Amino acid sequence: MSAVKQYSINLLAWYDDHRREFEWRDRGMTPYQIWLSEVMLQQTGTKTVTPYYLRFIARFPTVAALAEAEPGEVLKLWAGLGYYARGRNLHRAAEMVMAEFGGEFPDQESLLLRLPGVGTYTAAAIAAIAFDRRAVVVDGNVERILSRYFAVEEFLPQAKPRLRELAEQVTPQLRNGDFAQASFDLGATICRPRNPDCGHCPLRRDCRALAMDAVESFPKKGPKPQRPQRFGTVFWLEDETGNLLLRHRPPQGLLGGMVEIPSSEWQAVRPNGQVVTDEFFYKQLEWQETGITVSHVFTHFALELQVIRAFTAQALVVEPPWFWARREELPHLALPSLFRKVIKQMERF
DNA sequence: TATTCGTGGTT
DNA sequence: TAACCAAGAAT
Structure with missing residues (x-):
C-alpha cells in the first residue's frame, strides 16, 4: 500500500x-x-x-x-x-x-x-x-x-x-x-x-x-520580520462622577469599529515630555502624569502607551464619535484588550 | 504577491 | 521570557 x-x-x-x-x-x-x-x-x-x-x-x-x-x-x-x-x-x-x-x-x-x-x-x-x-x-x-x-x-x-x-x-x-x-x-x-x-x-x-x-x-520557513516598536499617550478624562470619555474608532483598519480610550497618534519614537493631542478642548485641560504605562503586542508592531489624566465638569457635552461612559458599563462595551489593559491599570491607580 | 489585521496560550 | 504560534481573510 x-x-x-x-x-x-x-x-x-x-x-x-x-x-x-x-x-x-x-x-x-x-x-x-x-x-x-x-x-x-x-x-x-x-x-x-x-x-x-x-x-x-x-x-x-x-x-x-x-x-x-x-x-x-x-x-x-x-x-x-x-x-x-x-x-x-x-x-x-x-x-x-x-x-x-x-x-x-x-x-x-x-x-x-x-x-x-x-x-x-x-x-x-x-x-x-x-x-x-x-x-x-x-x-x-x-x-x-x-x-x-x-x-x-x-x-x-x-x-x-x-x-x-x-x-x-x-x-x-x-x-x-x-x-x-x-x-x-x-x-x-x-x-x-x-x-x-x-x-x-x-x-x-x-x-x-x-x-x-x-x-x-519541517515545514521549512524563512525568518520573520522583526516587530517595530511604537509609542503613544492615552488621555484618561473623567468627569466629577467618574464617567470616562471614550470614542468610537473608524469602521475600517486596526481595531475598526471598536471603542477606544482616546490617545495620541502612535509614533515610532518615544515622546520626551507631555504629549497632548490638538483635539478640540484637550489643550484647555490640566493633564497629570500617572506614571502608568501599558504595553501591548499586535501582530505587526509592539505598542507602549503612557497614561495621563485630567478632570472636567460633568456638563461637558460631546458629539459622536465621542461619548461618555459610566464606569459600570465599561465591561459591556466593545473595548479591545489593549484598552481593557489600560482600564485595569487605572483601577489600581 | 506582500501587508495588514489581535490576542492569549505555551514553551 | 521573549518568541512562537493558532481551524486565515482581505486587499
Whole structure:
C-alpha cells in the first residue's frame, strides 16, 4: 500500500480512538454553528474560542437572530477575540445568508466563498464538516503534517501550491468532516510545531521527515520580520462622577469599529515630555502624569502607551464619535484588550 | 504577491 | 521570557 493511500486510512483509524471534544463538535451541529466556530477559530486557539462561542450561541442561536442584531452588539460580544474584521464580516455574512440564500447556508464551496470572512480554507471546512462534502481542507495543521509526511523541502509560503496538491491526493472520498477534524487533532496533539509526539503518531510508518530524523525542521520557513516598536499617550478624562470619555474608532483598519480610550497618534519614537493631542478642548485641560504605562503586542508592531489624566465638569457635552461612559458599563462595551489593559491599570491607580 | 489585521496560550 | 504560534481573510 502506498504512503498516499495509507494516509487517510491511518489518520481516520486514529481519530476514532483519539478525537477531542469541543462545544462545536457533534451533537447535530447546524451549518450556522459550524460556520461560526470556523470563523472564530481562524488564527485563534480552541481554548480562547470556547467561551466566546458559547456566548454567541446563547445570544444568537440562529443565523436569523444574528442577522437581526445591531452590528455594534456583535462587536461587543467579539471584543477581546481579536481580528475584528471577522466580527464585522460575521454580521454581513448573516445578512447575506438571509437575503440571498433563503436563510440556509449553501453546501457548495463556490457559494460559501461569497460570504464575507469565508475564504478558501473556511469554505472547504464548512462544506466538509457541516455537509459532509468532499473538500480539500488545508490549514496550518495540514500544511505542517504534509510537509513532514512528504518531507517538502520548499519553504513556506512558496510551498503552498505543492502542499495543496498533496492534500488533494490524500483526501479520501468518504468521512469528509472526520478527515478534516482528524487533521486538526493530529496537528494539535501529535504533530505539534515543537516537541512532536512521533512515538504515538498513526502516520509514523510512512513519515519521511521522521525517517530523516528531522521532523522539527519541517515545514521549512524563512525568518520573520522583526516587530517595530511604537509609542503613544492615552488621555484618561473623567468627569466629577467618574464617567470616562471614550470614542468610537473608524469602521475600517486596526481595531475598526471598536471603542477606544482616546490617545495620541502612535509614533515610532518615544515622546520626551507631555504629549497632548490638538483635539478640540484637550489643550484647555490640566493633564497629570500617572506614571502608568501599558504595553501591548499586535501582530505587526509592539505598542507602549503612557497614561495621563485630567478632570472636567460633568456638563461637558460631546458629539459622536465621542461619548461618555459610566464606569459600570465599561465591561459591556466593545473595548479591545489593549484598552481593557489600560482600564485595569487605572483601577489600581 | 506582500501587508495588514489581535490576542492569549505555551514553551 | 521573549518568541512562537493558532481551524486565515482581505486587499
